[in-house]
Amino acid sequence: MTDSLLDAVAARRDDLVSLTIDLVRFPTVNPPGEAYRPCAEYLGERLRRRGFVVEYLRGEGTPGDTDRYPRTNVVARIEGRSPGKTVHFNGHIDVVEPGHDWTVDPFAGVVKDGRVYGRGTCDMKGGLAAAIVAAETYIDLNPDFPGAIEISGTVDEESGGFGGVAYLAQKGYFSKPRVDHVIIPEPLNKDRICLGHRGVWWAEIETKGEIAHGSMPFLGDCAVRHMSAVLAAFEAELFPLLDTKRTRMPVVPEGARRSTLNLNSIHGGQTDDFKPGLPSPNVPDSCRLTIDRRFLLEESLEEVKGEVVAILERLKRERQKFDYEIRDVMEVRPIMSERDAPVPTALAQGIRAVFDREPDYVISPGTYDQKHVARIGHIYDCVAYGPGILDLAHRPDEWVGIDDMVQSAQVMAIGLDLLLRGKV
Numbered sequence: 001m002t003d004s005l006l007d008a009v010a011a012r013r014d015d016l017v018s019l020t021i022d023l024v025r026f027p028t029v030n031p032p033g034e035a036y037r038p039c040a041e042y043l044g045e046r047l048r049r050r051g052f053v054v055e056y057l058r059g060e061g062t063p064g065d066t067d068r069y070p071r072t073n074v075v076a077r078i079e080g081r082s083p084g085k086t087v088h089f090n091g092h093i094d095v096v097e098p099g100h101d102w103t104v105d106p107f108a109g110v111v112k113d114g115r116v117y118g119r120g121t122c123d124m125k126g127g128l129a130a131a132i133v134a135a136e137t138y139i140d141l142n143p144d145f146p147g148a149i150e151i152s153g154t155v156d157e158e159s160g161g162f163g164g165v166a167y168l169a170q171k172g173y174f175s176k177p178r179v180d181h182v183i184i185p186e187p188l189n190k191d192r193i194c195l196g197h198r199g200v201w202w203a204e205i206e207t208k209g210e211i212a213h214g215s216m217p218f219l220g221d222c223a224v225r226h227m228s229a230v231l232a233a234f235e236a237e238l239f240p241l242l243d244t245k246r247t248r249m250p251v252v253p254e255g256a257r258r259s260t261l262n263l264n265s266i267h268g269g270q271t272d273d274f275k276p277g278l279p280s281p282n283v284p285d286s287c288r289l290t291i292d293r294r295f296l297l298e299e300s301l302e303e304v305k306g307e308v309v310a311i312l313e314r315l316k317r318e319r320q321k322f323d324y325e326i327r328d329v330m331e332v333r334p335i336m337s338e339r340d341a342p343v344p345t346a347l348a349q350g351i352r353a354v355f356d357r358e359p360d361y362v363i364s365p366g367t368y369d370q371k372h373v374a375r376i377g378h379i380y381d382c383v384a385y386g387p388g389i390l391d392l393a394h395r396p397d398e399w400v401g402i403d404d405m406v407q408s409a410q411v412m413a414i415g416l417d418l419l420l421r422g423k424v
């Protein structure tokens, strides 16, 4: 079985390439969420012709959903001949904006030197195409397969997944008994299995001041200066503290194997866009800072928040007129699946068969839709596994290797076979 399956997947190389090119040609840029519907319908039409039952689910009322930019997801399911487990392949169809410095058209799907170039090739239309070809090939070779296979193309992963996997999970599409095993072909490299991700806490900190004329700042109270005290305390205390926190999670790249904090944005006082004319000079009465704290299995969210609040509270005691508010923007707890769960076990077998080596087990520095599968759907047998090279995601001249796609499709086909036959 293994050899004939590997050969059959390899024989569909051209189909895999052309499917990837077709997907890249839908400029599904998010935000705003361009071309979601035609891309979802293209996938749905292909899978319908292959015998899947296809549903389109619009994430109505989710962030960004409008008639101009509908959050259209596609879910396709095919039943086997006998009852059994359901394996679900989920890929996000949205891509980030191309940005600058491309040497090829980011939405043409240029094939060159054994690679397909374009925005979303690596992250993650190449992975989704590989999963589709793996499933189709498996079905053709095993028309009597047990259980069921699902493939979904979902939206908005790049902006949190609320109109995509989170929406579907709320509707029961990522829960038992409908689904047992989930594979997300995100670009984590073809011989690595990604067991989960670090946690995230985004928060907005606002310091307060008092407005006054800019020529007499002593009459007011400058919120930006208060924020500079916050930043100074972060530099002196928080960043050094985070640097000391290491994790047993195998996060890649290795620099992310500890706690990190990014200062995403800071805004205080009047606009700095002087084009419409000079604004009047004021002492700012508000300054807002958005922080992005990534945390580890070894840390609790309460502890993570407590470190920041302790600094703000101390400033409030020590610094005249210092006042602040803090608002949570996003919270995601860290996730790490067990290595010996069925999905990682099945994919590890596939990696051994295709590459004749043991897989590496990794953790992603940032989150992806696995969080919704686990938190809302309560499916914990879920990993990310796909052909793209992680470092190329979101970069100019993004590409996916054609050999990598073929090989990862082989791994997924073997994994699918083992999971459906209950051999893991």
Ligand SMILES: [Zn+2]
Pocket (backbone or CB within 6 Å): 092, 123, 124, 157, 186, 187, 368
């Ligand atoms: Zn992605």
